[in-house]
Amino acid sequence: MKISVAAVPYFWSADTYKEFYQALAKTSVDIIYLGETVCSKRRSLKIQDWLEIAQQLKDHGKEVVLSTLTLLEAESELSYLKKIVLQSDYQVEANDMSAVQIASEANRSFTVGSAVNVYNTHTLTKLNQLGMNRWVVPVELGKEELRPIASKAIELNIEVEYQSFGRMPLAFSARCFTARHHQLPKDNCQFKCLEDEQGLLIKTQEGDSFAQINGIQTQSSKVVNLLNRSQELASTNIDIMRVVPLNPADTIEAINKLEESISTLSPDITFENNQNYEYCNGYWLQIEGMKYVQ
Amino acid sequence: MELVCPAGNYQSLIKAVDHGANAVYMGLKNETNARNFAGLNFSDKQIAKAIEYAHKNGCKVYCAVNTYAREHTWKHWTRSVDTIMGSGIDTIIVADIGVMDYIRSRSDNFPIHLSVQASATNLESLNFYHRNFSIKRAVLPRVLSLSQVSMLARKSPVEIEVFGFGSLCIMAEGRCYLSSYLTGESPNTHGVCSPASFVRWEDNGSTLESRLNGLLIDRFEENENAGYPTLCKGRFQVEGRVEHALEEPTSLNTMAILPELKAAGVKAIKIEGRQRSPSYVASVTRTWRKAMDLINEQDKNVPSDYIDELANLAEGKQTTIGAYERSWQ
Numbered sequence: 036m037k038i039s040v041a042a043v044p045y046f047w048s049a050d051t052y053k054e055f056y057q058a059l060a061k062t063s064v065d066i067i068y069l070g071e072t073v074c075s076k077r078r079s080l081k082i083q084d085w086l087e088i089a090q091q092l093k094d095h096g097k098e099v100v101l102s103t104l105t106l107l108e109a110e111s112e113l114s115y116l117k118k119i120v121l122q123s124d125y126q127v128e129a130n131d132m133s134a135v136q137i138a139s140e141a142n143r144s145f146t147v148g149s150a151v152n153v154y155n156t157h158t159l160t161k162l163n164q165l166g167m168n169r170w171v172v173p174v175e176l177g178k179e180e181l182r183p184i185a186s187k188a189i190e191l192n193i194e195v196e197y198q199s200f201g202r203m204p205l206a207f208s209a210r211c212f213t214a215r216h217h218q219l220p221k222d223n224c225q226f227k228c229l230e231d232e233q234g235l236l237i238k239t240q241e242g243d244s245f246a247q248i249n250g251i252q253t254q255s256s257k258v259v260n261l262l263n264r265s266q267e268l269a270s271t272n273i274d275i276m277r278v279v280p281l282n283p284a285d286t287i288e289a290i291n292k293l294e295e296s297i298s299t300l301s302p303d304i305t306f307e308n309n310q311n312y313e314y315c316n317g318y319w320l321q322i323e324g325m326k327y328v329q
Numbered sequence: 330m331e332l333v334c335p336a337g338n339y340q341s342l343i344k345a346v347d348h349g350a351n352a353v354y355m356g357l358k359n360e361t362n363a364r365n366f367a368g369l370n371f372s373d374k375q376i377a378k379a380i381e382y383a384h385k386n387g388c389k390v391y392c393a394v395n396t397y398a399r400e401h402t403w404k405h406w407t408r409s410v411d412t413i414m415g416s417g418i419d420t421i422i423v424a425d426i427g428v429m430d431y432i433r434s435r436s437d438n439f440p441i442h443l444s445v446q447a448s449a450t451n452l453e454s455l456n457f458y459h460r461n462f463s464i465k466r467a468v469l470p471r472v473l474s475l476s477q478v479s480m481l482a483r484k485s486p487v488e489i490e491v492f493g494f495g496s497l498c499i500m501a502e503g504r505c506y507l508s509s510y511l512t513g514e515s516p517n518t519h520g521v522c523s524p525a526s527f528v529r530w531e532d533n534g535s536t537l538e539s540r541l542n543g544l545l546i547d548r549f550e551e552n553e554n555a556g557y558p559t560l561c562k563g564r565f566q567v568e569g570r571v572e573h574a575l576e577e578p579t580s581l582n583t584m585a586i587l588p589e590l591k592a593a594g595v596k597a598i599k600i601e602g603r604q605r606s607p608s609y610v611a612s613v614t615r616t617w618r619k620a621m622d623l624i625n626e627q628d629k630n631v632p633s634d635y636i637d638e639l640a641n642l643a644e645g646k647q648t649t650i651g652a653y654e655r656s657w658q
Contacts (some may be wrong), residue, residue, distance in 0.1 A: 063545040095386070108450050108474075115647055154425065160427075184400055209657075219655055221655075236567070237574045245565055323513040324513075
């Protein structure tokens with residue numbers, strides 16, 4: 036079982052990103068996804084900065100994948116996407132069909148991200164013909180539904196990656212919810228999301244957690260936690276357990292815990308700062324995503 | 330421009346055809362379409378009757394097979410496609426590329442419209458579906474601004490259809506899993522959002538509460554209009570403030586920008602609402618027909634009383650141009 040770290044979904048300063056990846060380089064993580072996947076206005080790091088980080092991680096023996104924007108609307112976003120997809124040093128993660136199109140036309144292989152809808156072996160096979168060699172499973176798909184598709188993936192030589200820790204990406208909108216909360220128009224958002232290291236919690240009027248807003252993205256309020264289920268994932272033919280970053284320190288803690296859980300087969304989900312989070316694992320068990328079952 | 334109206338059932342189809350729809354869209358009675366609600370949609374027998382009535386009156390019929398096929402029940406999707414392709418229907422509306430691939434294995438040129446659920450929001454994405462599946466038309470998600478729609482319509486390799494009126498989905502369609510996070514059922518997997526079977530109303534005397542699978546979505550005072558608890562339209566707490574954190578209960582209405590949509594080369598306007606009543610379909614189709622005739626034949630702006638007529642039919646009795654207008658975003 037390999038461990039991957041998804042692109043940071045939140046907007047951090049250049050220094051925070053750099054320190055985070057320096058720390059990640061020292062962990063046992065196998066694959067690291069880099070880049071901005073949520074909002075094209077977030078540019079604390081330019082493409083050259085990302086490539087420098089990529090090189091440093093590569094030097095530490097990490098596999099680097101350049102990730103891409105999920106919701107692309109403007110032409111400028113498409114040109115930035117093309118630059119990333121058409122560089123030749125790293126594999127890319129396609130989070131929209133536009134990236135699949137650009138990569139397949141250029142005969143490049145690619146990872147398909149969880150926001151591209153692959154719900155059956157027929158879609159998997161078609162994307163494989165176009166160049167997909169790794170598949171990040173849509174967050175809604177649980178183990179029983181996944182099983183036959185993951186079996187097909189073995190036959191097609193596609194690696195299967197499943198989000199096992201972190202908040203799940205649940206929706207993308209034209210609207211920036213962070214700007215809306217601050218009563219600012221999106222075009223003058225003042226980069227308010229830079230103030231929220233892990234997004235903003237939405238609670239019901241009774242205080243139950245509901246969702247997490249992160250710019251135009253809506254995440255699960257609860258943190259998916261399958262740290263104790265690596266064997267179950269392995270027996271469903273999952274090759275890679277994906278960690279979606281929270282804040283830098285807690286992410287590193289969770290990775291260390293996952294590594295320990297995989298190597299010692301210890302069924303334990305706790306890690307330092309554990310008390311700060313509410314957990315869920317419902318999607319994996321094919322029930323409501325927000326539920327947690329012991 | 331073509332007016333495409335919802336036909337949730339046979340009665341609505343008749344109303345839409347009689348009041349001037351150029352095309353109607355429908356679904357089968359199963360999870361293969363994004364309005365898989367009890368009492369809606371068409372049986373095999375009804376399809377034949379519906380197509381006959383519409384075609385006799387010069388109206389086209391489209392069928393949505395636009396959810397994402399599940400592996401265990403893949404046959405439900407292929408059987409639905411087989412039924413539809415043999416029915417005399419004009420077009421299938423599809424989102425799943427596995428399903429598109431199946432259609433193309435049966436026919437090189439059967440017309441496919443790309444469903445809004447496929448979430449194609451840019452030129453390269455449209456190129457993808459055009460080159461791989463020869464789609465004829467794409468329905469754009471309700472996330473683009475007017476200038477983005479115009480740009481796309483000018484460059485697109487396929488016809489463009491946009492939403493004109495009805496329920497306002499604020500997330501990129503086909504990419505929202507909030508409903509299954511809360512209930513286990515989503516548009517992608519079950520063809521439903523905030524499903525009615527999970528809704529509970531609680532009257533506490535002075536307030537009325539709406540819940541979805543136990544979670545409080547909204548709380549209404551006596552003088553407030555209590556709307557259906559669509560999960561993105563409730564009032565929640567963010568940093569201690571109670572607000573419509575995602576969106577207010579409101580409907581989309583693009584009548585005011587129809588001349589711009591026409592000038593951009595948009596081919597068709599879609600009216601949302603297969604779950605609405607036949608009389609609703611009749612009223613909305615009638616008003617939109619008048620508006621489209623003004624635009625198509627005389628290039629006139631739509632008078633504001635048409636827009637007011639529609640506001641009364643809208644969710645929360647208010648409408649918005651939505652994402653088409655940059656300030657909404």
